Amino acid sequence: MNIMDALISQYIDAYYLHIMVLIGINIILALGLNITTGVTGQLSMGHAGFMSIGAYTAAILSVHLALPFWAVLLCGATAAAGFGFLLGLPTLRLEGDYLAMVTIGFAEIIRVFFLNFEPGGKAVGLSGIPEHTTFSLVWVIAIVVIVLNIKLLNSRIGRSFYAIRENEIAAEAAGINTTRLKVLSFMVGAFLAGLGGGLYAHYMTYIAPQDFGFMKSIEFLNMVVLGGMGSIPGTILGTVVLTLAPEMLRIVAEYRLLFYGALLVILMIFRPNGLLGDVRWYDIKKRWFSKEVKTWES
């Protein structure tokens, strides 16, 4: 993979490479939130909290214990999933806005915790994290995550996630243990956030609590909503658009955020279900090739 990175860095400008790495990391994170919020319908506004757990766990293990990179990534993701489990438990009783409040509160607690956490460098942040994350590594992981996401969402478990979002009472009547599956969706979402966080820490080599504030959570939520709740291609597109937007909008300098906001408003007016929210592969095939599409024979 080192050779590949060496080759790539010869042909592609460092700036573009940087943006593409960020897109890859964001795709992993956004796909995590897509499972919790987009697919299962549990509004989570604390995704950056899970990301910071993954980032700090991985970074601290790297800096203080010098564990191998794959091990710290796994530890970070698992730690985040553990907290996903803890946060998933209150979702048994909460829904919608109330759940959103709890997740916001959770992310804030995590942020304030790291603000006072000695091994994490407190407010100064943690620097000197070894730079392990490379372009090809990020994209290999991102592609694996995308493939596994597709498999999951087309499975029995994935279908029941959608069913919970669509109608919880009917889902229970179909024999779905909604409590368990909601917690599972939180854990999967948190796992991917932790994984993305670990990659992020080892790419930036410096992390601080303010990197994982409320606005960061909202950014991921935007990617999922803009792309289309519950759609994998949609989430990927949303991530690409929203990661690129601030860069593209550099030409308008200090009006950048204004344009960013206007872009969101316009897109939501014209595509209320997100860019690809109501687009199905089946419909595209049917329209473009106008023939009977095989749907289940295999």
Place this chain on the structure above:
Amino acid sequence: MGILTLEGVSQEFGGLLALDDVNLDVEKEKIFGIIGPNGAGKTTLFNIITGIYTPTGGKVKYQEHQINGHPPYDVARMGIGRTFQNIRLFNKLSVLDNVKVGCHGVTKAGFFGALFGLPGERLEEKEITLRSCELLEMVGLYEKKMEYADNLSYGEQRKLEIARALALKPALLLLDEPAAGMNASEKVNLMTFIKEIRNNENLTILLVEHDMNVVMNICEQIAVLDYGRKIADGPPEEVKNDEKVIQSYLGVEA
């Protein structure tokens, strides 16, 4: 003893007694109707049987096991399927996926099986698809399997709900006002359909319905509820001529 028995079931909501000491005995492979004026507690009874409410008194027994206190998904897995009075479909899923979700309770592929496509999981997935397509064929929705559920007409949505409930391979099927909002010819179709599935799948069917024509035509036994009490129970002819039933529907003669 029948497949489903209720022994002295009561349900209180705050101070309101929605069901008062209701006894029922539903025999195997019968079509059993529950009727009563609005607010008589019919849907409450359904919600108790399917585990949404835990009754404040009494016992619900299904195939000799006590099921009150079990969560709804557990009751569903034991083989009690249901439809809802106000249709509850997975609107933004395809018709086929709606039925596939219905198979959840009788299949068992887990999280990791799904991720890594283990052979057992793939086989099960094929069976789910096959069975779902068969069920759709049976209710006549196979041609529309890729439509979104909320694009179906009202009658079709009711049928889809039944197909989804049948995917559970239930022994007991609860239908909450299956004929509501249907026109006359749709109702006739529905009646033949209900009899058909009872015969083909060896089902016991318990249904709540307001349309007397439907109820009297297909039910083999009828229980009448009024203000949470059971006031009559028996074959249609008997119930039709019962003094108390006539009073509760038409009022007491002055």
